[in-house]
Every structure is written in C-alpha cells, then in structure tokens.
Amino acid sequence: VSVKRAATIDDVAAAAGVSTATVSRFLNGTQPVGEATAARVRAAAERLSYVPQAAARQLAQGRTHSLGMLLPDVSDDFFAPLLRSITDSATEHGYTLLIGIRPSGHERPLPLGKQNTDGLLVFDQSLSDAELHRLHAVHFPLVVLYRSPPPGVDVPCILVENRAGARAATEHLITHHGRRRIAFLRGPEGNEDSAQREDGYRDALAAHAIPFDPALVGVGAFRERVARDTVTGWLAANVSFDAVFAGDDGSASGALAALRQAGVAVPQEVALVGFDDAARARYLDPPLTTVRAPGAAVGRAAVHQLLRQIAGDDADLRTVLPTELVLRRSCGCPGNDQSQNLDDDPLSAGSGYGH
Amino acid sequence: VSVKRAATIDDVAAAAGVSTATVSRFLNGTQPVGEATAARVRAAAERLSYVPQAAARQLAQGRTHSLGMLLPDVSDDFFAPLLRSITDSATEHGYTLLIGIRPSGHERPLPLGKQNTDGLLVFDQSLSDAELHRLHAVHFPLVVLYRSPPPGVDVPCILVENRAGARAATEHLITHHGRRRIAFLRGPEGNEDSAQREDGYRDALAAHAIPFDPALVGVGAFRERVARDTVTGWLAANVSFDAVFAGDDGSASGALAALRQAGVAVPQEVALVGFDDAARARYLDPPLTTVRAPGAAVGRAAVHQLLRQIAGDDADLRTVLPTELVLRRSCGCPGNDQSQNLDDDPLSAGSGYGH
C-alpha cells in the first residue's frame, strides 16, 4: 500500500474487480448493487481507506455539497450561538459550511459563490443590493439574515421580532419600574433592526401617553465605545433620564460603563435594558435585562430555507422569529442570576476549548 | 447573454478567439500573453462575468486553495479574535477558510481532509492522536493549536507561554497583594494548557516559600458552572483562602459568581485572577485581572506555519507565544477600565453586526 498517492475510485474498482460506475453507485447508494459485489467494494474501499475527492464529485455533479456563510466581519459574543446552530444544521444535512469573511468596505471580490458553494447565507450588509440582485437573478440560492432583501428581490429573509420585543422592554420599564424619561440608543445608520427597535420604543411611549423626546435619542451604533460617549455626553449636559433602552447589548455595556464612571446607580437611579441577550449580558453587573433574540433559531431557520431552495422547493420569503424579554437586575427587577442565568447558558453547553 | 448557465473558460476562449490555454494563462498569470490577446481575453471575461469554477481548478491542479479549520466545538468569547486573525491571514494569502466543527465525542468522519483542503489547523483535541498520526504519515500539512503533537509525530504546534504567565499572575498576588492562601482552579483532565498553568502556579509558590496545599486545588474544567460549584464547596467547607487563580477566564467568572453569591468581597477578601483575557474579562465586576494569551497572534502564526508546509518548506515545529499579565481590579489593583480597557478591545474594532 503506497503512502504517496491517495486511493482513487479506479483503485477501488480494480481492487474489487468491478467498474468505477459500480463503486460509485454502491458508495453513494444511488442504485442497487449485488450483495457479493457490495461486499467486495466495501472491503476494497475500506482497505485502501478510500475518500472520494470533493472537487471531482463537485465537477461531475455540478454541486458542491457545501454551504457558504458570508459575514461582514467577525465580532463579539453575538456570533457564537448563531455559528454553532448553522454548522450543526448544515452538518446534519450533509453539508459542509464554508465561511467567508467580508471585511467592511468590501473592495475585494466575493470569496464565496456558485463556484464553490451550493447556496449562501448572507448576513446583514455583507452583500450589496446590486450583488444580491445579480446572484438572485441567476437563481443562486440565497437567504439573508437580520435584514430584508431590497425591493423587487425575492430572497427569503430571516428576521427577529424587533418591534414587539422593543415595545415589551420599554413597557416593562414604564409599567413595572415607573420610568418615564427613557432614553434610546440607536444602532448604526440605516440598520433595519435598529429602526424597528426604535419603532417599538415609540409604540410603548405612545401607549402610555409619554411624549417622545428627541433629546433622549442618541447614537449607540451597536458599539460599546460610541454608546459610552453618548451617555457620558448626556450626563455632562445634564440631560435628565431615569432609564436607558439600548439598541443592543454592546451599547448597553457602554451605557453601563458611562453610568458607573459617573457614579450613577444602576438600576436605582437609571434603569437599563439591552437587546440580543448576547453572552456577555449575564456577566455585566448588574446582570443585564435584555430582549433575547434567538440566534440559534435564526441559524436553523436560515439553513432550512437555504436547503429548500437548493432542493428546488419554494422557500418562505419571510421568517420572523419571536423575541422574549429576559428579566435580570439592570432594570430594577430582583433578578435571578444564580441558577437560571448560568444553567441555560448556551455557550457553556459545549465542551470548551482546551486553553 | 443567457442567464441560465454560468460562463466557462470555453465561452471566454471562444469570445476572445483564443484557446482555453491562453485564457487560463492570462487569468492566472502563469505565462506571458501577447498584449492584444490579453486585452481581448480580459474584455471577454469581463463581459461574460466569468468566474472560474473552484472544483475544476482543484481537480486539474490537485490542490484546493482552501484551508480547513477544525474545531472541537464552538464556544465562548475566546473564539472570536482567533477566528478573525485566521481568516484574515488566510485571505491575505489567497486562501479560503473552510471550517469544520467536530462535536465532542466525534463519532462522525472528518468533514475536512485532503479531499477538500490543502492543509488543516487542528485545535486542541479535535483530532485524535491516531488521526493526527495518519494524516501526518501521508504528508498532509497540519498545524496543531494549543497543544503539542503526540510523541513521534512531528507536526508543528502553536503554544502560548502558559507556565511563565501563570507564574507571573501568582507572583503578582503574592508580591503586590500579600496573598499566601492562593487557590487554583484546574482545567479539564489531561489538558496541556492547564497542566502548564498549574506548573507556573507551583513555581511561584515555591519561589516564595509558600507550601503547596492540595486542598487549595480544585476542578474548574474551564467551565463556569463547574468552577462556581467548586468555589461554593470551598466556602461551605470553610476552606480558608485569600485569592483564586483560575485556569481560564470562564472558570474565573464562575468563581466570581460563587464569591458574590456568598457575600465575599472581591478583591478585598478574596483576590481573583484569570487566564486568556477573553472578551468577557473586562466586563466582569470587578474587571478581571488576567493573563492575556494572544489569540490573534496564535491564529497568524498557525496560518503562517501551515502555508510554509503547503509551499513545501520546512515549518517551525514549535512556536511559543508570550503571554502578558493584564492588571485590572479583581486582584486588588486600582485598575483602569476607563480608557485602556475599552479602547483596545479587539472585538469592538469591527463594525459589529446589524442586529
């Protein structure tokens, strides 16, 4: 047994005394094969430790059996549960996940496409509208996550219930904690999730006859430092507020840092609520009350819709997943970070790295 | 221009009035091409928006131009900076990163190998010693991360200075904060990083003539919950200690939760130090003093060594990266979580997701 060259289907066929067609059929189960033949092929493949070469199958079949995932950038703890559910779902269906990172600014060509992938999960802004349009026009299977497709481009999308979640969070501050001067930290310009969260925030104010005050809306940009600076600015300017609803958990962290820095007690003086329930949320002090956006469910739904398209079926154009208010202590609730918070930690469920 | 079928090299060749060989040479720059010819080919490729099909090149060339990354599992915030540096380095050198997740227990066959990848980055225990041996025996390029290869298997490895880092952390507790009853939270059984960190811990004790007390070593398993339970047990049993050196930041979080729960003041009554400087470290309260293990540098080094092997060069068998003690407040230092901690956050450097 030479160690130099990996065994090919020809080697297996020769060893088993059959044609390559038969080997292929048996290994793929695409057509019945005689019992005796099967045994010989199995033995030969085993003995030669034959592994089919992906490129050759891909070329012959015209499909790659792999899914691409395109990210605008790799950042923060929001990512882990999502990635995990996507890889799990893909693996479960016999697909390999190919990840391409698209740095912001995307000058470079797409690393992933029809050439190396059967379909693509597109995060947020990692594909421009024009690119989305072009790929969809050639019927390349696509699913967009955390955004809707541009008008006229019927690409299935996976969204979360931003508006209802944001409304629930804001109403909780009003109803349970008597807050009426609630500030809002916006996400990045043009971000769809953020716009919807702001709508929910306004819904809640309106429902409780609290006038909307533009002075209480600031930029958080889903960035910790930006949010910190904004809140620090408010404090310096003596803006009066008794609560902050942050557009995401990252900006909530920043707000918390600014408040702590200024000696403002959270939640006593200013209550705080975030959005996402990212991994860090439970570790903040006080633990962050936030709206859980189900990352794992988003991942599963995305893979499902992508596979339907690959199979030639129609996919749902719009999947909206429910959000849920998670009460911890930053809003003023008694919280419960002993059992609940740690035990359902989606991240500690794994085995962890060996480091 | 038909929208049905993607253009192939034949289409381009026909459109440009040259042979496919010429198209290939021009596009890959493998051989000089006449100026006029080049112009025609460029125009044709452009007009047909030709993208070479990866599988065909792979088959013809016998290489995939992609790197695999194998993970035992996707977990926690330790992962993000590492993944980011790996993808960046790979992209920079014209490689695509293919990620395969190997769930613990690994009953399933390897998703990544010679069939679809030019080389593999192997994390921790995601490959068994036998598999490692087998792949190395057939000269498949491999780099192991956060572990050394099994004896007799000359696979390059990337490690961090665990022992020195752990010693520095422990000595800091002794020297600067006068602690002498320092507990240690071990990592998972058989974990190399953890063993080395324990060595460093013992080195420090010995250097200061503090007897090693086995009652002060407990299992943390790099898992938050496990560590929490261990520390809770110590407190219940009235074990006396004035500091905890946790094997990683995850177990440090758990220790902190247990201490807070029991009303023990950190750092006044018990000082705490972790290892890794994971994303969460700066968000704990108090911010966690920890040993920074340079995830991004590990990623870059790993890709570098892998590419060298792919190029047929010799790679360094052992790369050990320095660690650095990061002083925050959990050890009793005044800390400085205003500017430094946020501004150098490797995770907030990206654009963030639109969620």
Added chain:
DNA sequence: CTGAAAGCGCTTACAG
C-alpha cells in the same frame, strides 16, 4: 507567445 490534447477523479445517461 500560442494551441491541441491529455488528464485530474468523479458521475451518469445509455445499453445490456
């Protein structure tokens, strides 16, 4: 500088 042609390792009608 350019082309004709073989070959990479599979799959899959087609024929039996």
Added chain:
DNA sequence: CTGAAAGCGCTTACAG
C-alpha cells in the same frame, strides 16, 4: 444488477 464511455471545467506538459 453491471459496464463502457462521455463529460464536468479547468490546467499544463508538449510541440511549435
């Protein structure tokens, strides 16, 4: 149930 053969879309000696 099985095989001979064409074909997937590239690359690359080989010859000129």
